[in-house]
Amino acid sequence: MMAAPAGNDIPFDEALCEQGRNFNNKIWNAFRLVKGWNVDEHIAQPEASATAVKWFKMQLDKTATEVEDLFSKYRLSEAMTDIYKLFWDEFSSWYLEIIKPGFQQPIDKATYTATLGFFDYLLRMLHPFMPFITEELWQALEPRKEGESIMVAQMPKTEAVDAAFLDAFEIAKGIVSNVRTIRLQKNIPNKQQLTLQALGAHDAQFNAVIMKMCSLSEIQTTNEKSAGAASFLVRTTEYAVPLGNLIDKAEEIAKLEEELKY
Numbered sequence: 001m002m003a004a005p006a007g008n009d010i011p012f013d014e015a016l017c018e019q020g021r022n023f024n025n026k027i028w029n030a031f032r033l034v035k036g037w038n039v040d041e042h043i044a045q046p047e048a049s050a051t052a053v054k055w056f057k058m059q060l061d062k063t064a065t066e067v068e069d070l071f072s073k074y075r076l077s078e079a080m081t082d083i084y085k086l087f088w089d090e091f092s093s094w095y096l097e098i099i100k101p102g103f104q105q106p107i108d109k110a111t112y113t114a115t116l117g118f119f120d121y122l123l124r125m126l127h128p129f130m131p132f133i134t135e136e137l138w139q140a141l142e143p144r145k146e147g148e149s150i151m152v153a154q155m156p157k158t159e160a161v162d163a164a165f166l167d168a169f170e171i172a173k174g175i176v177s178n179v180r181t182i183r184l185q186k187n188i189p190n191k192q193q194l195t196l197q198a199l200g201a202h203d204a205q206f207n208a209v210i211m212k213m214c215s216l217s218e219i220q221t222t223n224e225k226s227a228g229a230a231s232f233l234v235r236t237t238e239y240a241v242p243l244g245n246l247i248d249k250a251e252e253i254a255k256l257e258e259e260l261k262y
Contacts, residue, residue, distance in 0.1 A: 001129055002084065005077045023084065024133055027126070030092050031137050033100075034115055040106035047208035049111040052098040055169050057114075059090050060121055061158040062166065067125065068158075083125050091122060094173065098209055116141060121156050172206035174234040179214040182230045182241050192246065193217040197225050199238040 002019070004010050063086045070079040099115065101107045120141055127134040127150050138150040179196065188194070196210070196219045207219050225231060225240035232239055 038106040045110040178232040197240040
């Protein structure tokens with residue numbers, strides 16, 4: 001359905017089905033992850049989780065409004081693509097990663113309840129395209145009444161979205177991606193906490209999310225970056241990660257020599 005815009009014929013190819021199979025696996029694994037968490041009603045909701053819940057609710061409402069508009073124009077392949085990206089990228093890759101508790105740690109009740117609500121919302125959006133897996137998981141999500149079915153469940157009402165908040169969160173995602181790239185390039189293990197320096201204007205409202213996702217000890221606002229720091233730009237703001245003694249010089253030289261040889 002994603003590969004077939006309205007009015008276009010496409011030759012059938014089994015490879016097109018693989019994406020659907022992989023997506024089914026993604027949905028199933030996300031469900032198993034969420035239902036496998038232990039809930040502790042006595043722990044407070046972490047700041048990063050509260051921010052993630054606020055952001056994802058807006059992201060859901062924004063996509064649901066777009067999908068409703070696409071349905072009205074019979075642009076079904078575009079509607080499916082929007083929902084696919086929402087589940088795969090925003091929900092699985094970002095939201096679940098931010099709220100995920102530490103190894104063998106419980107999750108707070110507020111975040112868990114919100115997450116189940118989001119999963120219910122996503123399953124309803126996916127149902128017209130993927131009726132079987134969504135019905136199965138919707139029934140397993142929480143106890144249902146006799147004869148209750150996702151087929152006749154109402155779509156949730158959407159609320160107004162703060163576009164500036166969503167845009168600011170995209171900047172935070174850019175920072176996280178860049179810090180993770182530096183870790184990967186420099187072979188710095190995730191358990192090794194880093195410091196992030198912001199040179200210029202930095203929106204601190206997402207600091208808790210950035211610190212958790214990047215394993216940071218602090219975020220500093222400064223006018224001058226440390227010597228030997230790895231830097232990157234997000235929009236117009238420069239950020240730097242001081243590397244200090246974290247670099248294995250022999251390994252870096254060997255890597256550069258390999259590149260030169262290549």
